[in-house]
Amino acid sequence: MTNLSRRQLLAGAAATGAAFLTAPAFPSLAVGRFAGDPGAGRLHYGAVYDWRKSLPDWERRLGRHIGVNRTYFGSASVDSMVKRVRDDSLKGRLPHVSIKVPTTWTSVASGRNDAWLEGLLGRLKNERGPVFLTIHHEPENDVGGSGMRPSDWVAMQRRAIAKCREVGATNVSIVPVLMTWTFQSLSRRNPNDWMVPEAKLFGLNSYNDWSPTNGRRWTTFGERIDHALPYVGGRPIVVGEYGCRTDRRQPGRAADWMDAAFQYAVTHNIVAMSYFNTPLHTPDVTWELDGEREPVFKWLLNSAKSVW
Numbered sequence: 365m366t367n368l369s370r371r372q373l374l375a376g377a378a379a380t381g382a383a384f385l386t387a388p389a390f391p392s393l394a395v396g397r398f399a400g401d402p403g404a405g406r407l408h409y410g411a412v413y414d415w416r417k418s419l420p421d422w423e424r425r426l427g428r429h430i431g432v433n434r435t436y437f438g439s440a441s442v443d444s445m446v447k448r449v450r451d452d453s454l455k456g457r458l459p460h461v462s463i464k465v466p467t468t469w470t471s472v473a474s475g476r477n478d479a480w481l482e483g484l485l486g487r488l489k490n491e492r493g494p495v496f497l498t499i500h501h502e503p504e505n506d507v508g509g510s511g512m513r514p515s516d517w518v519a520m521q522r523r524a525i526a527k528c529r530e531v532g533a534t535n536v537s538i539v540p541v542l543m544t545w546t547f548q549s550l551s552r553r554n555p556n557d558w559m560v561p562e563a564k565l566f567g568l569n570s571y572n573d574w575s576p577t578n579g580r581r582w583t584t585f586g587e588r589i590d591h592a593l594p595y596v597g598g599r600p601i602v603v604g605e606y607g608c609r610t611d612r613r614q615p616g617r618a619a620d621w622m623d624a625a626f627q628y629a630v631t632h633n634i635v636a637m638s639y640f641n642t643p644l645h646t647p648d649v650t651w652e653l654d655g656e657r658e659p660v661f662k663w664l665l666n667s668a669k670s671v672w
Contacts, residue, residue: 397600398564399535400458400494402671407629408432408458408636409670411661412605414644414652426662431672432458432496434604434638439466439480446487453493456672460496460539460604460638465520468511469500473519481527489533496636499524501541501604502569504553514557521560541567541604547591555595565635566596569605572621575649576612585625589632596633603629603637607651619660630669 402408410432413419423429433452437445445461452459465472466480488495500506503517525538540560546553570588573580585606606625610618622639629637639661643650653661664670 398494398537400496400537401600402635404633405630406669406671407634409626409665409667410434410457410460410636411639411641414642426665428665428672429456430665431670432460432636432638434460434462436462436501437464439464442484442487445484446491449488449491449495453491458494458496458636458671460498460602460636462498462501462541462604464500469503469513469516469520470511472499473516473523475523478527481524482531485524485527485531485533485536488536489531491535493535495536496539496565496602497524497536498539498541498567498604501567502543504543504546504558518558518560522562525560525562537565538563539565539567539602539604541569541602542592544568544570544588544592547595555592559595561597564599565602566592566599567602567604568592570603571606571640571651572608574611575609578648582611582617584628585621586628586632589628589634593632598633600633600635603634605638605640607640608657609649609651610654610656615656619656622657622660623664626664626667626669 396403400408408431410430412434413422413430415435419430419433433448435445435448437448441463445463449459449461463484466477471477472481488497499520500517503514506512507514521538521540528534528536528538540558540563542555542558545551546558547555568589570585572583572585572588574582585608589601589603608618608621608625625637628634639653640646640651641653641661643652665672
């Protein structure tokens with residue numbers, strides 16, 4: 365079992381049950397490094413959740429709202445995205461939303477999609493709380509052809525950041541999200557090709573790729589993030605997705621992994637992290653939280669280091 369005792373987990377469950385009955389506060393817009401800054405050594409702790417299921421039902425089982433809700437939208441789904449942001453803010457969750465663009469990265473970067481971009485940012489600035497906005501997450505998978513090079517993606521991020529200033533969307537933080545794989549030598553990618561120096565936040569997705577069927581090496585959360593640290597430049601880090609599968613041969617191993625990931629986060633300037641609690645888009649064994657990992661997630665959600 366994890367180094368959190370059964371008694372601690374049960375006590376945490378009771379505490380969260382009481383907390384859920386109180387009215388949630390909006391994530392802070394107080395002056396900080398960015399809108400919604402949780403402060404040093406604290407973070408917004410939450411998840412990606414299966415959109416086909418009820419998030420409020422899951423939160424009732426957890427005993428409280430998740431700290432950050434990670435969701436994804438197509439370029440034509442701005443209305444749905446704004447509705448999601450509004451609901452998250454009302455419930456006290458920090459919305460971390462991703463959206464794809466109508467055409468190519470270079471089209472957005474050159475201003476040909478300014479009407480779409482300004483309309484999107486103009487609507488988000490009217491929402492009551494901070495918003496993390498990612499424009500085309502994990503772009504490394506989609507490189508190819510004219511207008512879809514790393515430099516085009518970087519230019520698109522820069523234009524979005526500039527547009528946030530122009531329209532006065534001070535509550536919106538542009539969060540470029542890359543894969544931790546890009547920062548490993550075996551990827552044969554140059555991480556410098558993807559750097560956006562103007563971004564206040566540094567986004568990463570990081571998984572322990574091991575599963576009972578694929579034979580890959582078990583890796584810690586921190587081991588994967590460590591590869592990217594030389595490129596972060598002291599900026600706060602947002603983990604857009606992370607996950608670990610249960611090893612039935614070693615009970616408690618995955619629970620310990622999750623606990624260690626959280627402890628790494630609070631000591632390495634990670635300000636938000638979203639567990640990939642869904643079977644969607646998973647070619648191998650699901651990352652969904654189970655009877656071993658969900659109690660630890662629930663305990664960590666109630667940690668004094670977890671903003672709510």
